[in-house]
Amino acid sequence: MNECQICCKQFSFKSNLTSHMRIHTGEKPYSCDTCERVFTQHSELTRHKRIHTGERPFICSTCEKAFTTNGELTMHQRVHTGERPYSCDFCTKAFTQQTHLNIHKRIHTGEKPYSCVACDKAFATNYQLTIHMRFHTGEKPYSCDLCQKSFISSSELTGHNKSVGHLKKKEITENPELSRTEKKLYSCDTCEKAFCTSNELTFHKSICTGEKPYYCEMCQKSYCTKSELLRHNRSVKHLKKLECTKDAFYCELCQKSYNSSAELSRHKKSVKHLKKLEYTKNAVVLSASSSFVDCGEANIKLENNEEETPDEDHLFIKMEPENVEITIKQEIEEEIQDEGSLTYE
Incomplete structure (x- = not known):
């Protein structure tokens, strides 16, 4: 047996080992005379030359399609026979090619080996990555000769070619004798009027529907x-x-002005405003509780002709409303300075 000293693979013939060693050494001794591409094996060069010559020696006996390699013919014949020899271990799906099965399995495993260097997104196939990269580069290699529009993929171009606008434009190009009315591409579903541009149709629809x-x-x-x-x-x-009206929509709590009632309403629903409002209400309750006398206890003391002497558990503090407001503001400012965590808009 002929064994590879690098990866320990074994081969029946020395010629096979020699061809295999070129994978490790990178040697490509066979070059194309037409395009100067190089290959590791002579059979690869032979298949490549058929691209230039147009030779397709392998013909399908069912539909007479021709192919450059026997492998391509074998895969094509499975279309006629319905043979799908490559089955998925996770589900019941089967495929005509091993590469199709490998791509399908990534749905189950979640494997995405192709990563974008620009935004770190990953994809299951190299084709998906190629399409994605065109969003970054702006490349649009598929163009419509009739509409002068470009697309990033062939599927987008196919969809465009089937669109009503494209087909109508194609009809106009092929029939230049059509009248101006017949050449209008965009028609209204409500009143059946037609317009030359989509912007005209959009404006008309708003008038037609009253929207x-x-x-x-x-x-x-x-x-x-x-x-x-x-x-x-x-x-x-x-x-x-x-x-x-700039000062008409004014938040007295936060001392900020807004351009509309909607903006003021949104502000009052904001987390910062509600947090500040709750804090202010709590401060009012605390201060108000110390500014009024308990009426029940006061009546009992008056009936017994007792003097109002505050004890440690219940203090009676009479304050004017103005003093209460000043006290609330002072408490808020002191609390803000102590915590340093409350931020206003």
């Missing part, structure tokens, strides 16, 4: 399109109203 999805919270006005709302926001009337 006005773009809303100015301050002026209480609605608009059909976003561009109309932007024009309104830049108008003198809107800007003057904005300046006048």
Whole structure:
């Protein structure tokens, strides 16, 4: 037996061992005369040359398709016979090729060996990684000659070619005698009017349905399109109203102003505001509890003609409302200084 000294594989013939050793050494002695590609084995060079010559010596007896290698013919014939010799150990699916089975198994194992160097995302196949990388590079190699649009994958181009807009444009190109009305690509589902651009159709639909999805919270006005709302926001009337109402939506607790009631409402629902409000209420309860006399105990003492003498358990402190407010503010400020953890907007 002929054994490889590097990986200990054994071969029946020395010629097989010689070819195998080129995997370890990287030697590629067979080169193509046409494109200068090099190969480790002569059989690989022979298969490669058929790309240049167009030779396809292996023909399918069922449909007469021709292939460059016997392996390609064998895989093709499984389409006719329905043979699927490669079965999945995890489920009942079977495949015509070992490579298809290996890719399928990654669904069960979760293996994603192909990683993106730009964003650290991982993928199950090299093809998925190639498509993903085009989002980073901006490359769009598949283009429509008719619409002058480009796509990152062949499937996107196929979907575009089946779209209504593309087919209509193709019909117009092939029939230049069509009238202007017949050339309109985008039609309304409600009134069947047609338009040359999608923007015209979108604007028309808002008029046709009466829908006005773009809303100015301050002026209480609605608009059909976003561009109309932007024009309104830049108008003198809107800007003057904005300046006048700037202090109308004011949070007394946080001492901040907002441009609309909606903004003020969102602020009052925020975590910071609610935390500050709860803290203030707690301070009010604590201070208020020390500013009023227990009426029940006071009546008993008055009936018994006893003097109101505060003991250690119950103190009677009479304070004016203004003093209570001042005390609350002082307590809040002292608590903030001690904790140093409460932050306002």
